[in-house]
Amino acid sequence: MPLRDEILKWTEGGHLKPGEASRAFAIAGVTPKLADWRRFVEALLLWTGSILVAAGVIFFFAYNWKSLPRLEKFGLGETLFAVAVIAAWRLGIERAAGKAALLGAALLTGALLALLGQTYQTGADTFELFGYWALLILPWVIVARFAALWLLWIGLLNLTVAAYFRAMTWGLFGVFFGTSGLLWALFALNVAALAGWEFGMWRGLTWLNRWGARVIGSLLGCYATSIALICLVDPHEIGTGAILAYLAWLGVMYVYYRWRVFDVFMLAGTLLSAIVVTTVFLGKQLLGHGDSAPGMLLIGLVIIAMSGAGAWWIREMLREQSMGATQ
Amino acid sequence: MTGELLWKQLSDEGLVSGEMPAKAESASPWPVRAMLGVAGWLAALFLLGFAGTAFAILFKSAEAALPVGAICCIAAFGIFRGVPASDFVGQFGFAISLAGQTLLMVGLTKFAGDRELSATFLAMAAVEALLAFAIPNYVHRVFTTLAANVFLLMALEKVGFAPLAPLIAAVGVAAVWRNDRMMAERPSIWEPIGYGFAIALLQVDGTLLFGDLLWTHARPAAHFLLWAGPLAVGLVFVFVVWQLRDRAGVAANSAGGIFALAAAMVIAVSGLFAPGIVAAVLVIVLGFANGKRVLLGLGLLAFAFYLAHFYYQLNSTLLMKSLVLSATGVCLLGLRWLMGRVMPAEAAAEAAHA
Numbered sequence: 001m002p003l004r005d006e007i008l009k010w011t012e013g014g015h016l017k018p019g020e021a022s023r024a025f026a027i028a029g030v031t032p033k034l035a036d037w038r039r040f041v042e043a044l045l046l047w048t049g050s051i052l053v054a055a056g057v058i059f060f061f062a063y064n065w066k067s068l069p070r071l072e073k074f075g076l077g078e079t080l081f082a083v084a085v086i087a088a089w090r091l092g093i094e095r096a097a098g099k100a101a102l103l104g105a106a107l108l109t110g111a112l113l114a115l116l117g118q119t120y121q122t123g124a125d126t127f128e129l130f131g132y133w134a135l136l137i138l139p140w141v142i143v144a145r146f147a148a149l150w151l152l153w154i155g156l157l158n159l160t161v162a163a164y165f166r167a168m169t170w171g172l173f174g175v176f177f178g179t180s181g182l183l184w185a186l187f188a189l190n191v192a193a194l195a196g197w198e199f200g201m202w203r204g205l206t207w208l209n210r211w212g213a214r215v216i217g218s219l220l221g222c223y224a225t226s227i228a229l230i231c232l233v234d235p236h237e238i239g240t241g242a243i244l245a246y247l248a249w250l251g252v253m254y255v256y257y258r259w260r261v262f263d264v265f266m267l268a269g270t271l272l273s274a275i276v277v278t279t280v281f282l283g284k285q286l287l288g289h290g291d292s293a294p295g296m297l298l299i300g301l302v303i304i305a306m307s308g309a310g311a312w313w314i315r316e317m318l319r320e321q322s323m324g325a326t327q
Numbered sequence: 328m329t330g331e332l333l334w335k336q337l338s339d340e341g342l343v344s345g346e347m348p349a350k351a352e353s354a355s356p357w358p359v360r361a362m363l364g365v366a367g368w369l370a371a372l373f374l375l376g377f378a379g380t381a382f383a384i385l386f387k388s389a390e391a392a393l394p395v396g397a398i399c400c401i402a403a404f405g406i407f408r409g410v411p412a413s414d415f416v417g418q419f420g421f422a423i424s425l426a427g428q429t430l431l432m433v434g435l436t437k438f439a440g441d442r443e444l445s446a447t448f449l450a451m452a453a454v455e456a457l458l459a460f461a462i463p464n465y466v467h468r469v470f471t472t473l474a475a476n477v478f479l480l481m482a483l484e485k486v487g488f489a490p491l492a493p494l495i496a497a498v499g500v501a502a503v504w505r506n507d508r509m510m511a512e513r514p515s516i517w518e519p520i521g522y523g524f525a526i527a528l529l530q531v532d533g534t535l536l537f538g539d540l541l542w543t544h545a546r547p548a549a550h551f552l553l554w555a556g557p558l559a560v561g562l563v564f565v566f567v568v569w570q571l572r573d574r575a576g577v578a579a580n581s582a583g584g585i586f587a588l589a590a591a592m593v594i595a596v597s598g599l600f601a602p603g604i605v606a607a608v609l610v611i612v613l614g615f616a617n618g619k620r621v622l623l624g625l626g627l628l629a630f631a632f633y634l635a636h637f638y639y640q641l642n643s644t645l646l647m648k649s650l651v652l653s654a655t656g657v658c659l660l661g662l663r664w665l666m667g668r669v670m671p672a673e674a675a676a677e678a679a680h681a
Contacts, residue, residue, distance in 0.1 A: 019508055022508070041587065271362060279373075296380060315355060315359070
């Protein structure tokens with residue numbers, strides 16, 4: 001239990017006067033010190049400032065200001081882009097300010113590509129914009145050793161795939177690879193991304209962090225759950241093999257995040273997915289055949305039982321884990 | 328530092344005495360609580376479906392819905408008081424309470440008939456606030472605090488005072504997370520209520536959960552309120568920064584104090600045009616001050632969500648939005664640059680006390 005929570009337990013239990021909590025926090029070192037505040041304020045100003053400026057530039061180009069001539073628009077965009085790249089180069093990508101500048105340059109790359117398409121009406125599809133954007137910033141992503149930039153890149157790949165399938169939902173391609181094809185592609189992409197991220201962490205790439213894996217894991221969970229739900233509702237749409245893929249995903253998530261890297265976030269998310277899929281399965285079996293009331297009551301109680309048991313199970317795992325750590 | 332070592336140090340300081348109390352069972356981690364919250368809602372929907380199918384009258388008359396809703400809430404109170412530690416029973420109580428709250432809402436709406444719903448929403452806000460204090464369950468307290476704020480917003484929308492709802496949420500967030508003594512007296516009450524207020528602020532002022540959905544039926548507010556509401560939230564933010572500066576021991580007239588105030592004012596001014604920025608940064612700052620990484624993460628998530636939503640909001644042009652974001656960003660980056668020049672890191676501590 002974090003020390004702060006421990007102190008609060010003591011105050012609530014009457015072992016420590018509530019008025020002394022602040023002093024106890026200071027003794028425990030859980031109150032930020034001046035140097036911590038300094039680092040925090042610097043980071044807050046740097047990251048919020050950089051993101052707001054980049055967002056402002058993107059909004060500006062999206063406005064498509066008619067009275068601003070084409071040359072000025074490109075001049076402005078390219079100047080800002082050059083400033084960001086030069087700042088990243090001069091500050092160095094090992095420093096936070098250099099990383100922020102590089103992230104800004106990566107975002108501005110997309111803004112410039114959009115401006116190019118908007119000005120010259122290139123006829124390019126949206127997936128091409130995202131695809132080229134991802135391709136162009138790939139060298140920076142590789143050399144920067146910066147988790148946020150990798151997440152941006154993986155996000156762009158997701159958008160590319162989604163836009164590609166949306167653009168191709170006509171003709172024979174649409175018939176064979178419609179919604180199910182999109183979900184399978186996104187599922188496969190994010191399996192690869194999560195596996196790569198975990199592999200990197202396993203190989204000791206300290207600049208990758210667990211929260212990045214959780215972001216990708218959340219996306220993957222949404223796609224895996226969608227595949228299972230479509231399979232349950234309309235097996236012809238996606239094929240009955242989808243449920244096997246889903247079960248395999250459940251198994252891998254449990255084994256990896258229980259035994260290899262203990263991660264409560266991933267386990268709780270996987271459990272929630274299993275509850276949702278079970279609910280839909282039971283709904284399909286029990287509802288819509290005459291009187292629905294008993295089925296609804298049963299499903300409600302099953303959800304309560306599953307989530308209650310799941311919470312107890314995760315807490316038991318947590319207890320085992322903490323006992324193992326202290327031995 | 329371990330708990331045992333901390334207890335010894337506090338004992339040496341004379342803050343505690345005797346043996347360290349036995350370690351209480353750790354609370355569930357937040358992902359488990361979030362999972363329980365979502366599953367509780369899902370279960371409540373099916374229980375409501377059961378009640379609505381088996382006893383259709385419940386959804387047709389106020390006379391049936393109101394007493395059954397109240398009984399459900401009282402039953403949930405009894406369940407949580409009677410068996411506070413059981414995950415199964417707690418989850419059952421949560422679902423029963425949610426079903427009860429929905430029935431109360433249905434009953435009050437039926438009771439109001441064709442009349443204006445502001446009183447109905449205000450009554451529901453009061454019910455949710457009462458439940459937040461009465462029912463001793465973490466997830467339930469987070470949810471009911473959020474629900475109370477949302478109902479309050481809906482009530483204020485009906486009378487043209489919607490811009491004041493974010494102020495109430497912001498004051499709630501600041502009051503709970505800034506006051507160590509209050510938190511220390513009853514953390515099991517105030518911490519979940521603090522999270523509920525934070526999520527509410529990030530929704531009503533920052534579009535975190537439902538986007539702009541809650542604002543679509545608002546009666547137009549008086550023009551001065553459109554400015555006064557965000558301005559008041561900005562002042563709450565500046566006040567919080569001022570107090571945290573004081574708590575960190577940074578003198579008001581020192582370089583550090585002036586930078587903190589300047590940055591707070593830049594963000595507060597941006598809130599007049601883009602209120603979600605102030606809401607998110609307020610939660611981020613309070614999350615850091617309290618060592619609550621979940622609160623901090625919530626603020627960061629809301630910041631990203633808000634920027635995405637801000638793009639599509641129709642209250643001003645993209646050019647205006649672009650100017651607001653760029654100007655705020657440039658000011659913040661400028662302050663950061665100046666901070667590095669005027670207060671090099673090693674001199675910061677001395678400068679703060681100058």
